[in-house]
Amino acid sequence: MAVLDTLGRPIGSLRLSVTDRCNLRCHYCMPEDEYLWLPREDLLTFEEIITVSDIFGELGVDRIRLTGGEPLLRRNLPVLIEGLAAKPWLRDLAMTTNGVLLAEAAADLKRVGLHRLTVSLDTLQPDRFQRLARINALSDVLEGIDASRRAGFTGLKLDTVVTRGDNDDELIDLIEFARSVDAEVRFIEYMDVGGATSWKKDAVVTRKDMLARIADHYGPVTSISEPESSAPAAQFRLPDGATFGIISSTSQPFCRTCDRSRLTADGVLLLCLYAQHGIDLRRPMRAGASRETLTNLIRAGWEGRADRGAEERLIVGDRGTYIPLKKLKKEPHLEMHTRGG
Ligand code: SAM
Ligand code: SF4
Ligand code: SF4
Numbered sequence: 001m002a003v004l005d006t007l008g009r010p011i012g013s014l015r016l017s018v019t020d021r022c023n024l025r026c027h028y029c030m031p032e033d034e035y036l037w038l039p040r041e042d043l044l045t046f047e048e049i050i051t052v053s054d055i056f057g058e059l060g061v062d063r064i065r066l067t068g069g070e071p072l073l074r075r076n077l078p079v080l081i082e083g084l085a086a087k088p089w090l091r092d093l094a095m096t097t098n099g100v101l102l103a104e105a106a107a108d109l110k111r112v113g114l115h116r117l118t119v120s121l122d123t124l125q126p127d128r129f130q131r132l133a134r135i136n137a138l139s140d141v142l143e144g145i146d147a148s149r150r151a152g153f154t155g156l157k158l159d160t161v162v163t164r165g166d167n168d169d170e171l172i173d174l175i176e177f178a179r180s181v182d183a184e185v186r187f188i189e190y191m192d193v194g195g196a197t198s199w200k201k202d203a204v205v206t207r208k209d210m211l212a213r214i215a216d217h218y219g220p221v222t223s224i225s226e227p228e229s230s231a232p233a234a235q236f237r238l239p240d241g242a243t244f245g246i247i248s249s250t251s252q253p254f255c256r257t258c259d260r261s262r263l264t265a266d267g268v269l270l271l272c273l274y275a276q277h278g279i280d281l282r283r284p285m286r287a288g289a290s291r292e293t294l295t296n297l298i299r300a301g302w303e304g305r306a307d308r309g310a311e312e313r314l315i316v317g318d319r320g321t322y323i324p325l326k327k328l329k330k331e332p333h334l335e336m337h338t339r340g341g
Pocket of ligand 1: 067068119161190340
């Protein structure tokens with residue numbers, strides 16, 4: 001029997017953060033100079049992750065996305081992927097990565113059974129990459145994309161967070177680049193989630209703006225999204241047949257169909273990207289809780305879920321930073337790089 005939350009939404013997918021560490025410092029996610037990291041001993045072991053994942057599977061999850069921080073920084077990640085890929089209940093196993101370490105990892109990821117890859121790519125200009133992510137690594141990311149294709153990954157997605165004055169002049173270049181590597185680009189609106197301490201309404205380029213600019217260049221754009229889909233990206237087609245997506249979390253949120261649960265690398269279950277509190281699964285698990293107890297914890301959490309964070313933010317009139325820096329500095333779980341995006 002499907003487990004439903006208070007708004008009738010089933011639990012369908014799990015975003016598994018495997019580390020809070022990152023090798024980039026994207027301006028919309030990790031703009032600060034210093035961070036408080038999760039204690040290493042708190043990170044769930046692969047065995048613990050598989051145990052919890054199996055429970056999510058029993059409750060209705062059939063899609064897992066590995067994320068972070070940067071998931072490729074987690075040592076021996078292919079071992080975890082191999083364990084997850086063997087699960088009969090898992091229909092889709094994907095990973096979101098910044099691509100910096102992908103060139104070396106791609107063949108292994110394919111060999112152990114990862115189904116799909118999403119690479120975050122905000123610009124095709126090396127100096128801009130350096131300015132926006134504080135590390136000069138664009139060529140590594142491009143090599144990673146190339147290596148993933150050679151390794152046999154298909155259906156590659158490229159995720160671009162669009163911010164005004166930074167990369168909103170690259171929409172067409174990114175669509176063309178995606179086409180050249182058989183990928184689909186998805187433009188993400190800048191969100192005011194924890195970690196986005198420089199967020200300002202003016203920096204958001206809305207879906208409407210993006211569509212207008214794209215149509216201006218290519219001609220009429222057609223919406224091809226399935227109605228009532230739980231996928232975050234709305235899909236569009238250009239007159240020449242190429243497709244792209246827009247994730248409009250800020251201007252047109254899609255909480256109504258959200259089936260996503262999130263698990264931080266130290267085992268805290270979050271019911272929404274905006275949730276300020278989570279359900280700690282690590283402590284009970286390490287204290288010897290039975291599988292039944294853990295299952296009940298997760299089920300009760302989901303059944304009590306009323307979260308629709310992005311929709312609630314939309315009605316805040318004079319909207320500024322969501323979590324003040326002082327609070328973020330004390331509680332790493334509120335950070336975007338801890339909750340996995
Ligand atoms: N490090 C990996 C990466 O960047 O692909 C995975 C983790 S990252 C937190 C996951 C996604 O969150 C990325 O695609 C990133 O662009 C997105 N993200 C982070 N901060 C964001 C923000 N303030 N607004 C919108 N998307 C954001
Ligand atoms: Fe950028 Fe992802 Fe790292 Fe955040 S976690 S700084 S989005 S690469
Ligand atoms: Fe789901 Fe929360 Fe995002 Fe809305 S804001 S789509 S409920 S994770």
